[in-house]
Amino acid sequence: MEPFMSRLYGIILRDMRIAFRSGGAWLMGLVFFAVFLSLSAIAVGGEFKTLRPLAPSIIWLAIVFSLLFSFEQLFSSDANDGSLEHIKLSGMSMGNYVLAKVCAHWLLSFLPLILALPIAAFLYDLQMPILIGLFFSALVASPALVCYGAFSGACLVGFKGGGFLLVLLTIPLVIPVLIFSVSGAVSFSASGLFALEFQVLVGISLIATAIGIPAAAAALNTGME
Amino acid sequence: MQSTFNKPNILEVSNLSISRGEIVLFEGLSFDLKAGDIIWVAGSNGIGKTSLLKCISGLLRPDVGNITFMGKDVHKNIVANTGYLGHNDGHKPNLTVLENLCFWHTIFKSSISPKQALKKVELIAQTDLRAKVLSAGQSRRLSLARILIKQAYVWVLDEPAAAMDVNGRRLIHALVAEHVASGGCALIASHTSPEKIGSNTRVLTLNGADNGAVYE
Numbered sequence: 001m002e003p004f005m006s007r008l009y010g011i012i013l014r015d016m017r018i019a020f021r022s023g024g025a026w027l028m029g030l031v032f033f034a035v036f037l038s039l040s041a042i043a044v045g046g047e048f049k050t051l052r053p054l055a056p057s058i059i060w061l062a063i064v065f066s067l068l069f070s071f072e073q074l075f076s077s078d079a080n081d082g083s084l085e086h087i088k089l090s091g092m093s094m095g096n097y098v099l100a101k102v103c104a105h106w107l108l109s110f111l112p113l114i115l116a117l118p119i120a121a122f123l124y125d126l127q128m129p130i131l132i133g134l135f136f137s138a139l140v141a142s143p144a145l146v147c148y149g150a151f152s153g154a155c156l157v158g159f160k161g162g163g164f165l166l167v168l169l170t171i172p173l174v175i176p177v178l179i180f181s182v183s184g185a186v187s188f189s190a191s192g193l194f195a196l197e198f199q200v201l202v203g204i205s206l207i208a209t210a211i212g213i214p215a216a217a218a219a220l221n222t223g224m225e
Numbered sequence: 226m227q228s229t230f231n232k233p234n235i236l237e238v239s240n241l242s243i244s245r246g247e248i249v250l251f252e253g254l255s256f257d258l259k260a261g262d263i264i265w266v267a268g269s270n271g272i273g274k275t276s277l278l279k280c281i282s283g284l285l286r287p288d289v290g291n292i293t294f295m296g297k298d299v300h301k302n303i304v305a306n307t308g309y310l311g312h313n314d315g316h317k318p319n320l321t322v323l324e325n326l327c328f329w330h331t332i333f334k335s336s337i338s339p340k341q342a343l344k345k346v347e348l349i350a351q352t353d354l355r356a357k358v359l360s361a362g363q364s365r366r367l368s369l370a371r372i373l374i375k376q377a378y379v380w381v382l383d384e385p386a387a388a389m390d391v392n393g394r395r396l397i398h399a400l401v402a403e404h405v406a407s408g409g410c411a412l413i414a415s416h417t418s419p420e421k422i423g424s425n426t427r428v429l430t431l432n433g434a435d436n437g438a439v440y441e
Contacts, residue, residue, distance in 0.1 A: 003334050010331035014317070014324075021319040082313030085284055086371070089309055090332045225285055 007092055011100035012107070019108050029066040030112045036062040037120050048125040055124035056185040059134060062120075063113055064145070064174055070109045071149035071170065072156070072163045074101060075220060079157045084224065094217035102150050102213065110142045133188025137181040140198055143205040147212030148173040154216035157223045177204055235260055235410055236281070236379055241290035243276050250276055251431055254290070258379065258410040263401065265419035266412060268431035274414040275312070275383055277431070281412060282309040282381045294379065308377035310385055314364045318357030322348060325356050326370055335374045342370040346396065361388035369400060380404055380411040398422055 019026035040058045044051055078084045078101075087097055114135065121131040152169040156162035184197030236258040243250045250273030258264060266274050279285040281292055283299040292299045294306055316325045326339040343349045346366040351359065359367065365388055372380060385397050394417070401411050402422045413419075419428050 006331055006334075010328055014320070014328045017324070018317055018319055080313075081317075082311050082315035083317075085309065085311060085313075086315055086329065087332060088284065089282055089307060090375075092332060 004096060007096065008100045008103070011097065012104040015101070015104035016108065026108050027112065029070050029109050030116060032066040032069070033062045033113055033116060034119070036065060037123055041123060051124050052126065055120075055126055056130065056134060056182050059117070059120050059124070060137075060178060060182050060185070063138060064178060066113065067109060067145055067149060068167055068170060068174075069163065070105070071153035072166055074105055074150060074153040075157045075216075076153075079220070079223070084220065088221070088224065094221050095214055098150060098154070098213050098216045098220070102146050105150070106142060106146050110138075110146060114138050114142075127189075129189035130185060133185035136188060136193060136198065137184040137201065140184075140201045140205060141177050141181045144177050144201070144208035145174065147205075147208040147216075148177075151212040151216045151219065154219040154223070157220065173208075177201070180204070235295065237293045238281065239290055239292075241277075241280070241292065242288045243273060243280055243285070244288055245273075245276060252289075256429065258412065259425075260378075260408045260410060261405050261425055262410045263405060263422050263426045264412050265426070265428045266414040266431065267419065267428055272431045274431060278309075278381050278383050278412065278414055279311075281379075282307040284309070306378045308372035308375045308380045310368050310372055310380075310382045312383060312387075314368045316356040316359075316364060316367055319355060321353050321355055322359070322367055323352045325367065326374065329371050330374055333375045335376060337374050337376060339370070339374065342373040345373055345400070346370045347392075362390055362393050365389055366393065366396070369397065373400070378409050380409060380413075382411065382413045382415075384414060384416070386415060386417050 037058065040062070041051060044054060044058075075084070078087070084097075088094065117131060117135055117138065120126075121134075126134075149170055152166045152173075155169065156166050159165065180197045180200045184195055184201060187195045187197060238257065239255045241254040242252040254277070256264065266277060268274055276285060280287050281299070283292075286300055299307075317328075320328070322343065323339060326342065329335075330337075330339050340349070340352070343352060346369045348363060348366050348370060351363060356364065356367065365385070369385070372382075380401065382397075382401075386394050389397065398420065401413070405411060405422065419426070
């Protein structure tokens with residue numbers, strides 16, 4: 001198990017180092033998230049009375065949109081510069097590689113969004129229970145979003161202009177996550193973490209992890225030939 | 226690395242056919258590589274040198290035929306015993322030379338220290354430079370350092386001398402000679418004229434599907 005973990009850390013550490021030296025490019029998702037939220041608030045009218053009931057849906061839309069556009073880059077850098085070939089030849093299983101990339105992506109793209117939720121709550125004047133509900137629904141749904149996105153990203157490695165196809169491929173998978181996340185965030189104040197929506201989200205996340213990672217690995221292996 | 230006395234076939238290629246799209250690159254190619262052997266792969270552009278090399282490393286599946294390393298099919302179990310140098314160097318431009326190499330050190334579970342490898346490819350002065358400021362030739366040297374770190378038996382080098390100066394070419398020859406002397410073998414595709422390194426150097430010329438491959 002020891003080399004497995006050191007390779008995992010190696011890839012995560014490398015990706016984070018590259019991101020931090022990219023001149024802020026890795027924060028684009030967060031910037032998009034903030035811009036989407038403030039523009040939506042302006043578009044809806046800026047009245048807290050009308051904003052408050054819409055807030056969970058708008059915040060969740062912002063999360064999904066800001067993530068959608070990040071998956072195109074997930075594997076393409078390693079695939080295009082030849083690093084992926086060397087990783088394959090190292091004997092490291094493609095599944096482990098995808099797992100490492102997904103973890104790194106979660107840390108770099110999803111974690112900042114979760115940490116920015118209090119700011120969103122401030123913008124929309126949300127009560128504490130709704131904010132905590134959003135926080136937990138984002139946490140529980142994140143494996144599903146990241147794994148589905150990784151699968152789509154892996155399928156489209158090497159396609160020029162794959163971004164558009166990627167969105168088409170990911171959206172059907174993301175719709176159930178979106179439905180249960182929004183209603184989970186709302187029903188958290190009434191039924192807590194044992195709300196039915198959270199159970200469904202955990203289920204979707206487990207399925208997405210179990211299917212998404214091997215499928216992404218298979219797609220990368222096939223795409224290389 | 227142990228040297229083998231009775232020289233069993235390390236790498237065996239039998240009845241290999243590869244096509245890209247509709248075009249058949251070559252058919253029925255067979256050869257073997259024993260410890261200490263070097264094969265230069267020659268042939269004009271687009272004849273299939275890179276495809277052959279990728280196929281032998283395990284990156285590309287052949288149409289027909291199989292490639293075995295120590296009796297095991299290369300495509301069924303990646304044996305992690307080929308040091309592959311492709312057209313793309315695969316260095317991350319924003320990481321330093323040492324960071325790039327340390328990453329591969331972790332991935333390859335190597336026992337050679339990255340600094341030692343950098344010293345061997347004469348890149349020790351550039352250790353803390355970002356990979357993006359390296360010249361093409363220096364970038365190639367860093368790729369060579371990655372192969373050294375991998376400690377593989379079979380070296381598969383695709384145009385190793387591209388962008389290399391005279392010293393760089395000499396360095397490649399020296400490294401290959403050292404590798405072969407310690408019991409490894411190498412397969413080199415090159416446009417430069419093949420040179421004799423070590424005791425057993427052969428040239429494999431690819432002539433396209435009509436003529437097959439010719440030995441010298």
